[in-house]
Amino acid sequence: xxxxxxxxxxxxxxxxxxxxxxxxxxxxxxxxxxxxxxxxxxxxxxxxxxxxxxxxxxxxxxxxxxxxxxxxxxxxxxxxxxxxxxxxxxxxxxxxxxxxxxxxxxxxxxxxxxxxxxxxxxxxxxxxxxxxxxxxxxxxxxxxxxxxxxxxxxxxxxxxxxxxxxxxxxxxxxxxxxxxxxxxxxxxxxxxxxxxxxxxxxxxxxxxxxxxxxxxxxxxxxxxxxxxxxxxxxxxxxxxxxxxxxxxxxxxxxxxxxxxxxxxxxxxxxxxxxxxxxxxxxxxxxxxxxxxxxxxxxxxxxxxxxxxxxxxxxxxxxxxxxxxxxxxxxxxxxxxxxxxxxxxxxxxxxxxxxxxxxxxxxxxxxxxxxxxxxxxxxxxxxxxxxxxxxxxxxxxxxxxxxxxxxxxxxxxxxxxxxxxxxxxxxxxxxxxxxxxxxxxxxxxxxxxxxxxxxxxxxxxxxxxxxxxxxxxxxxxxxxxxxxxxxxxxxxxxxxxxxxxxxxxxxxxxxxxxxxxxxxxxxxxxxxxxxxxxx
Amino acid sequence: xxxxxxxxxxxxxxxxxxxxxxxxxxxxxxxxxxxxxxxxxxxxxxxxxxxxxxxxxxxxxxxxxxxxxxxxxxxxxxxxxxxxxxxxxxxxxxxxxxxxxxxxxxxxxxxxxxxxxxxxxxxxxxxxxxxxxxxxxxxxxxxxxxxxxxxxxxxxxxxxxxxxxxxxxxxxxxxxxxxxxxxxxxxxxxxxxxxxxxxxxxxxxxxxxxxxxxxxxxxxxxxxxxxxxxxxxxxxxxxxxxxxxxxxxxxxxxxxxxxxxxxxxxxxxxxxxxxxxxxxxxxxxxxxxxxxxxxxxxxxxxxxxxxxxxxxx
Numbered sequence: 001x002x003x004x005x006x007x008x009x010x011x012x013x014x015x016x017x018x019x020x021x022x023x024x025x026x027x028x029x030x031x032x033x034x035x036x037x038x039x040x041x042x043x044x045x046x047x048x049x050x051x052x053x054x055x056x057x058x059x060x061x062x063x064x065x066x067x068x069x070x071x072x073x074x075x076x077x078x079x080x081x082x083x084x085x086x087x088x089x090x091x092x093x094x095x096x097x098x099x100x101x102x103x104x105x106x107x108x109x110x111x112x113x114x115x116x117x118x119x120x121x122x123x124x125x126x127x128x129x130x131x132x133x134x135x136x137x138x139x140x141x142x143x144x145x146x147x148x149x150x151x152x153x154x155x156x157x158x159x160x161x162x163x164x165x166x167x168x169x170x171x172x173x174x175x176x177x178x179x180x181x182x183x184x185x186x187x188x189x190x191x192x193x194x195x196x197x198x199x200x201x202x203x204x205x206x207x208x209x210x211x212x213x214x215x216x217x218x219x220x221x222x223x224x225x226x227x228x229x230x231x232x233x234x235x236x237x238x239x240x241x242x243x244x245x246x247x248x249x250x251x252x253x254x255x256x257x258x259x260x261x262x263x264x265x266x267x268x269x270x271x272x273x274x275x276x277x278x279x280x281x282x283x284x285x286x287x288x289x290x291x292x293x294x295x296x297x298x299x300x301x302x303x304x305x306x307x308x309x310x311x312x313x314x315x316x317x318x319x320x321x322x323x324x325x326x327x328x329x330x331x332x333x334x335x336x337x338x339x340x341x342x343x344x345x346x347x348x349x350x351x352x353x354x355x356x357x358x359x360x361x362x363x364x365x366x367x368x369x370x371x372x373x374x375x376x377x378x379x380x381x382x383x384x385x386x387x388x389x390x391x392x393x394x395x396x397x398x399x400x401x402x403x404x405x406x407x408x409x410x411x412x413x414x415x416x417x418x419x420x421x422x423x424x425x426x427x428x429x430x431x432x433x434x435x436x437x438x439x440x441x442x443x444x445x446x447x448x449x450x451x452x453x454x455x456x457x458x459x460x461x462x463x464x465x466x467x468x469x470x471x472x473x474x475x476x477x478x479x480x481x482x483x484x485x486x487x488x489x490x491x492x493x494x495x496x497x498x499x500x501x502x503x504x505x506x507x508x509x510x511x512x513x514x515x516x517x518x519x520x521x522x523x524x525x526x527x528x529x530x531x532x533x534x
Numbered sequence: 535x536x537x538x539x540x541x542x543x544x545x546x547x548x549x550x551x552x553x554x555x556x557x558x559x560x561x562x563x564x565x566x567x568x569x570x571x572x573x574x575x576x577x578x579x580x581x582x583x584x585x586x587x588x589x590x591x592x593x594x595x596x597x598x599x600x601x602x603x604x605x606x607x608x609x610x611x612x613x614x615x616x617x618x619x620x621x622x623x624x625x626x627x628x629x630x631x632x633x634x635x636x637x638x639x640x641x642x643x644x645x646x647x648x649x650x651x652x653x654x655x656x657x658x659x660x661x662x663x664x665x666x667x668x669x670x671x672x673x674x675x676x677x678x679x680x681x682x683x684x685x686x687x688x689x690x691x692x693x694x695x696x697x698x699x700x701x702x703x704x705x706x707x708x709x710x711x712x713x714x715x716x717x718x719x720x721x722x723x724x725x726x727x728x729x730x731x732x733x734x735x736x737x738x739x740x741x742x743x744x745x746x747x748x749x750x751x752x753x754x755x756x757x758x759x760x761x762x763x764x765x766x767x768x769x770x771x772x773x774x775x776x777x778x779x780x781x782x783x784x785x786x787x788x789x790x791x792x793x794x795x796x797x798x799x800x801x802x803x804x805x806x807x808x809x810x811x812x813x814x815x816x817x818x819x820x821x822x823x824x825x826x827x828x829x830x831x832x833x834x835x836x837x838x839x840x841x842x843x844x845x846x847x
Contacts, residue, residue: 050797058666204647207640354637356663365589365657365797372795380789384782390538391778424726427790427798431733431805434786435740438779442744445775452543471747474692475740481684482736486729489677494729501733534537 002462002521012514016405019412019507026411045415048422048496049196051370053363055203057195058188059210059353061163066351067151070159071095074120074137074149076255078102081116088113099140099150107145114139117147124158134158160191163350168193173346174209193353203360205339213308213352214343216260219252220294221302221314227251242304244311245330252304252311257294259348262287266344268337271329277337278329281344288324296320307340373426380430381407388437392444394533398523399440402516406436409507410500419503422496432504438475439512443468444534457529465517472509480505540777545770550762553822560819564707567714574717579724580660582674584631584667586642589619589658590650596622597654605649611642620796624657631664639663658797674728678709681735689739693746700823701742704815708738711811712804726801734808737783741776741816748772749821761829765821773817780813 004012022041025033033042049056075093078100082088089105090113104113122136136155140148151159164187171185171193183197183206200206222239227249230241240254266281283291294303295317304314305328312330332340385403388396410429414421447464455463483505486498523529580587590597599616602625606614612630619626627646632638639661647656662670682702690698712731716723748768756764784806791802 060663060665204644211640354663355640355661357666358640358643358659358661360656360659362655362657364591364655369795369797372793376790376793376795379793380786383785383789387538387782387785391540393537423795423798424729424801427794427802427805430786430790430794431783434783435737435779437782438740438775441775441778441782445772445778448543448774449771467751471744474743474747478685478688478739478743479736481688482681482732482739485677485681485684486732489673490725490729494725497726497729501736 002458002465002517002524004518004521008514009518012518015510016408016515019405019409022412022415023408026415041415043415043418045411046418046420047366047370048420048425048493049198049359050361050423050493051366051373051421052198053200053361053366054196054198055183055200055206055360056358057197057203057207057210057355058357059167059193059195060356061160061167061191061193062352062354063156063160063191066160066163067098067156068095069351070151071100074100077120078117078149081120082113084116088116096148099148101146101148104145104147110141110145113147114141117149120149122155124155157190164191164193166350167353170347170349171195171210174342175206177342177346178206178209192356199363200360203358207355207358209339209342211353211355212339212343213349214260214346215308215348216263216344217256217306218258218291218294219254219256219304219306220298221304222251222253223301225251242306242309242311244314250304250311250314252306256306257303258283258287258290260344261348262290263344266341268334268341269327271327276329277332277334278327279332279337279341279344280325280327282325285324288322291324291326292320292322296322369423369426373423377426377430377433380433384433384437388440392440392534394523395440395444395520398516398519399437399444401519402440402511403433403436405515406504406507406511407433409511410503413503413507414500417503419499420496421500422493424493425496425500428497428500428504432500432508435479436504436508436511439468439472439508440516442472442475443512443516447532448534451532457532458524460532461520461524465513465520469513472512476505476509539774540781541774543774545773546766547770547773548766549769549817550766550822550825552818553825556818556822560707560815563714564710567710567717570714570717571710574720576713576716576723577720579722579727580628580631580662580667581724582667582671584639584662584664586627586629586639586646587658587660588627588629588643588646588656590625590627590654591621591657592623592625592654594653597625599625602627602650606646609642609645609649611645620799624796625654631667633664670725674725677728678731678735681732682706685735685739689743689746693750694829696824696827696829697746697750699827700820701739701746703823704742704820705735705738707819708734708808708811708815712808715807716804721800721803726798727804730801730804730808733805734812737805737809738812738815741779741812742820744775745769745772745816745821749824761825765824769817769821776813776817780809783809 022043025042025044030044033044036042075095078093082090082102088109091103091105093102094100104110118139120137121139123133124136134154135152136159137149138152140150142148168185168187175183175185183195183200185193185195188194195210197203197206222236224236224239227241230236230239230251231249235241235251238254239251241249241251244250262283264282264284266279269278269280270276271278299317299319302314302316304311306312313328328340385400388399390396392399410432443464446468447460450460450463451457480502483498483501487495487502490498597618599618603616606616606627612632614630615628617626618624629642632642643659643661682705685705686698686702689701709731712734716727721727745768748771749765752764752768759767787802787806787809791799791806794802
């Protein structure tokens with residue numbers, strides 16, 4: 001156990017030097033490190049959000065909201081399909097529980113109705129091998145003229161998957177437009193999106209920007225009755241009551257004339273008379289044509305601009321608007337107008353997103369955690385070093401050198417892998433400092449025992465190392481199992497703890513069996529001891 | 535220079551003898567822990583219960599807890615806890631989960647922010663919705679369970695079944711006691727507590743495995759010794775290592791406890807406790823349990839030659 005081939009010695013030195021070199025950039029400010037010569041490693045350790053400050057936001061697609069939206073559209077499609085010539089009489093069309101129902105009046109035309117409705121199941125291409133298609137809806141004839149349409153399970157899953165992808169795109173565009181932070185945005189599971197924004201300590205504006213559905217629609221204001229009348233009774237078929245930003249209710253045609261999808265651009269401007277911020281928008285060609293037609297046909301009538309189920313403004317159409325552009329004014333602040341323009345440019349979210357988990361840490365707490373983590377690690381290391389010196393003397397020096405190599409290796413590996421260091425991660429390092437000497441303790445205690453059993457100094461050292469090996473491996477593998485499990489289930493900070501624990505286990509075994517052993521071999525060679533110093 | 539010894543060079547404690555004391559004692563404490571868990575219960579943090587946690591620091595002078603409480607009361611948020619956190623200028627606010635509506639928690643954060651933004655710095659905000667908290671709880675239980683199972687298989691594979699069972703009972707005892715501590719002190723039980731429990735499992739097993747390793751070795755070497763003497767001998771031989779490692783680990787953890795900051799203090803406290811009971815259980819439970827299971831003295835006979843001391847490479 002005490003003989004080392006030359007290449008092994010070289011390897012050990014290279015590894016330890018590598019650890020020191022890759023750790024080195026962490027001691028200097030980033031600007032200094034960049035000016036180093038090219039052969040030097042420049043990467044610094046990645047700090048978790050809990051250390052550098054920032055926001056962790058987990059969003060979930062609101063399934064119910066999405067389903068309801070789809071059902072409203074489906075109701076419209078069914079109405080249209082049955083009203084086509086020749087008209088099929090129906091009754092009770094609407095959303096019932098988790099589906100849409102309609103009853104055909106004339107039982108003899110049941111088959112014809114089924115034929116028309118079955119065209120609405122909306123085949124989706126699953127796209128895996130181009131072949132298989134999945135229908136979004138399932139048509140369930142219930143007998144007695146009753147039809148029910150529900151989501152197919154695969155169809156809903158596929159739709160949600162694409163909702164998530166679309167939402168990620170939209171969020172990315174919005175955040176890019178905002179330009180202040182560079183968060184990472186990624187899909188998590190089937191219906192979640194994780195947004196991590198380092199350095200963002202007050203995520204409120206970010207949340208406002210991400211969370212707004214920004215569904216912009218243009219509706220004619222219904223003239224059938226006043227909104228307050230509608231609120232007392234029931235709004236007439238095909239109309240809805242929507243609350244306005246001013247607190248007033250409006251009775252609107254349910255079907256929008258136009259949606260935000262037809263928008264080409266939006267920007268902030270100032271009203272020339274009032275000097276209030278307003279948002280100017282421009283439709284694309286299709287949108288502009290429809291807008292021109294609609295405004296021409298409804299001169300003198302009010303129409304409403306609705307954003308996320310709220311009427312922002314309801315001006316009266318004075319003349320046909322043929323240029324395809326318009327203006328939204330509604331008591332905006334400059335920031336508010338700017339955010340709205342950003343939202344309109346980036347497009348609407350296909351469904352509502354809810355924040356299901358949020359963790360944000362201010363930069364103050366992050367820095368405090370780094371500082372106290374540093375002090376704690378240094379004190380822990382100093383205490384262990386002193387203790388090892390007291391317990392093992394010269395061999396303690398060797399254990400401490402191995403510990404130093406170990407710590408450099410841990411940070412070197414973490415830096416090279418660009419693993420994230422979190423606050424529990426620092427705790428993991430400190431725990432490793434405490435436990436790292438365990439390998440040396442096992443070896444030294446074993447050496448002591450072998451010496452008591454009557455072996456020569458060199459014989460004891462040799463036997464001590466080889467016998468302790470099995471124990472050290474067994475003991476560390478059990479801890480490794482735990483660390484791997486922690487890594488696979490943990491999130492964020494806990495994952496950081498698991499990473500440092502895992503890395504620590506490998507570097508500990510390495511440094512005990514190469515660095516310590518090599519140093520002791522050198523010592524034996526030089527001293528040729530007849531008696532052990534421990 | 536005289537070297538420091540935590541335990542004398544040669545010890546001859548009769549640990550097996552003490553099992554008449556250690557078994558009932560451990561059983562009583564374990565039962566107490568379970569009773570505490572069932573009656574007082576864990577103080578689940580927002581990770582598992584859902585809700586909102588906000589850490590504030592006053593922008594000038596010490597925080598006015600009474601005033602913070604009053605302002606929060608006016609917001610009508612249900613069960614709200616306010617406490618000082620580490621420093622008189624810092625306040626920790628816990629607000630209970632706001633029903634099943636996923637978006638509702640966000641309104642809470644917004645209103646709290648609006649109320650305190652002028653006088654306080656928001657150091658930390660954590661919001662966990664009801665669905666996520668359920669999943670996290672499930673993941674936590676799954677993690678502890680799968681860790682136990684995998685380790686049992688590993689030890690069974692490396693040793694004999696008696697060792698695997700002994701290690702699992704010992705570890706389970708450590709987990710129970712840790713849960714008992716969390717219940718007794720009403721420490722926040724969060725995701726990091728699960729991490730602490732898993733670390734304790736790792737550490738306690740580490741200790742147990744070292745003792746078992748020596749037992750296996752001695753079983754092969756000393757054919758004449760009775761099982762009781764052999765177990766005593768093995769524990770005595772590893773005693774110095776067990777205490778040394780506990781001490782270095784505790785030294786490091788105490789540094790972290792006192793200097794590492796308020797945020798991880800309960801995490802570290804759990805680990806300190808775990809190291810202490812882990813050390814106790816690997817000495818007083820792990821090995822004596824082997825006697826209970828009637829480990830045969832020749833358990834490892836067929837695997838290799840037993841009498842000659844192994845030649846080192």
